[in-house]
Amino acid sequence: MVIMKQARHPEPAEMTLIDVMGALSDPIRVGLVRVLADGRERGWGELRAPVAKSTLSHHLRVLRDAGVTRTRQEGTRCFVELRRSDLDARFPGLLNAVLGAAHGDDVGSQVGLATDTIAT
Known part of the structure; x- marks a missing residue:
């Protein structure tokens, strides 16, 4: 029998501003958040970033x-x-501010979906 380890997810009350801001301090991670901001669940294989699969993981x-x-x-x-709803409840306005600034400064634009086409 194979037992799969389930990932631990912090409850909203356990989320800290330092941890969230630290997670959002990398352009690749900001790009992943930008891709996921459409509210759809994505398979890891759908995500594309200019890093090795182990680094993406x-x-x-x-x-x-x-x-x-x-x-x-x-x-x-x-x-x-x-x-999004947990982040908005715990840190109102933070995610929208990060996404707006990332879009304005083009942070994370190198991250996308496997179905995205690159304009030449």
């Missing part, structure tokens, strides 16, 4: 551990979604 773990995202495992596949 690390970035997703940092976001999960801070409470920014929720990860769900289904068989051998992992899915991730932004915890």
